[in-house]
Amino acid sequence: MTVTRRKFLALGAGAAAAATGLTGCGSRSSLGGSDQLSMWTWVGSVNDDLIAQAEKAIPGYDDMRLAMTRIGTNYKTKVLTSLAGKSLVPDIVAINDDVATYFPNADQFHDLNELGAKDRESEFLAWKWKLGITADGKMMAYPMDTGPTALFYRTDMLQKAGIDTDPAAVAELAPTWDAYIELGKKLKAAVPGSAITDNITGVYLYALAQQSKRYMTEDGQYIGDQDHIREQFDLAIRVVKEGLSANAQQDTTDADAVVTNGKLVAYNAAVWWAQLGPKNAAPKTKGLWRVTAAPGGAGNRGGSFLAITKYCKNPEAAFAFISWLESAKNQAQAFLDPVLFPSTPASYTDERMTAPDPFFGGQRIVDVFGASAKKYPGAYFSPYDSIIGAPIAAELVNVETAGKSPDLAWADAQEQIERELTRAGAI
Structure with a gap:
């Protein structure tokens, strides 16, 4: 399109x-x-x-x-x-x-x-x-x-899993999303019920925030149906299928609760989450959190x-x-x-x-967030990004909360995007 x-x-x-x-x-x-x-x-x-x-x-x-x-x-x-x-x-x-x-x-x-x-x-x-x-x-x-991104994590939870909590060591342990998932499995084995993302869209949006291209090119070509988007879509679903999502959907009380009760032990998030997340929802965890370079590379949200x-x-x-x-x-x-x-x-x-x-x-x-801000590759944001991203996020939620087929969710998202872009006069 x-x-x-x-x-x-x-x-x-x-x-x-x-x-x-x-x-x-x-x-x-x-x-x-x-x-x-x-x-x-x-x-x-x-x-x-x-x-x-x-x-x-x-x-x-x-x-x-x-x-x-x-x-x-x-x-x-x-x-x-x-x-x-x-x-x-x-x-x-x-x-x-x-x-x-x-x-x-x-x-x-x-x-x-x-x-x-x-x-x-x-x-x-x-x-x-x-x-x-x-x-x-x-x-x-x-x-x-x-909004540079980094990996937030609880040192006390990593210690229970026998993991070195030094920021440099954690960054070396989880430089990629694949390695981060393996780290999440190890944490969950040591701390039953623990999660490494708040919900499925948390993975998708932060993985997307690391990409050098998004939904459209500067000359108006729609590329939101290409591999670089589908890969982040599938990555988010994989984290859920591995049982590593807290299933705390945005704009619900659960979003704060999983931080307060310690279920969310690690999270790839933007710098502003420090204030909205642990400092607000779990003030008693002061001193237990650290940040390090995010798996998958520098990003901005x-x-x-x-x-x-x-x-x-x-x-x-x-x-x-x-x-x-x-x-x-x-x-x-x-x-x-x-x-x-x-x-x-x-x-x-x-x-x-x-x-x-x-x-x-x-x-x-x-030092962590400054490095992320400097290393972030940048990406083109189009006037239509919000109407493109909304159906994808909604369908990911359907996968996590209703067990919808990933392939059907992807197809339905693309169909909805085509309708929205047509309505907007973009195609």
Whole structure:
């Protein structure tokens, strides 16, 4: 299946048509007063102390101040509705890792290269920088955090299985997914009921996060039915069939419970899971966790961006703000709270990031996640990735929870994807 360039550009043209009437700087439809830069984001996306500074004055623009709104639910819907309505649009918006789904609306955002972004490119991870650039070379989104992956594991559980708990030793023991499965079997024999993933999609999504290609090519060719996807699909099913999944599905109380009760003894996950997983669900396990290089190689799952809308009252001041907020120094501060892993490698040697983490037995976890962020090969994310990935994940759940045939699940997922891409006008 192919998304033709004509169709892709037509989507952009449609967005441009929808944006007709935008006046750019000083538009009466922008949100906030003339001395304010309005910003929308979600809870837990920025460092409060840094925002407080900008709320007093934008660095370099003493006559401008930030007015930030945290939106708790339906964030993306509210942003897109605001853009479509051409009224009360914020000057700056945060965008999650589905940044490519905004590309058809790129004409409603400033090209950040025209505001000076190009001069800062060398400060960022190359693959992260590239994710904010549209097919026609427009830089629509500026890098915020990333989601490098690593293997989390419980030292006390490995000790019960007679396994060396040193991070380097564990990495050597499980450099591949096959070796990780063997490690899981050994752990389960020593600790009955233990698991090395929360659920089937946990394996699939993190294995996919290590790949250099995903569902589509940059020229619009659908490749989500090829071997590199089927292999990760089959890998996830294999982990389940080996009895190594906790079968704790996403968005259920079981997801926290398997961490709290110690059933999940190891997990290939993104850096942000440290906070959402063990630190939140199992605080009494402080000191028992470690991290090491993930089986299968470096990966990334998650990370966000900032964009400046065409309604912005002062684009230059807005860019001064976002480039200040996402400097290496300030990204290091955001790692402390709200635990956002930087997209600026210079942050990885900042003493605020290199400090030993007591929850991980005094380990310098930045060394593991920093290496993963640097080694991750990067991959192309298309505007259609979310509608492609959803049927695959749903069918994997059917395999784990209902015993559906893997081949039938794969076939049904591909059939659903074809319907969704057709409905979206992509094929």
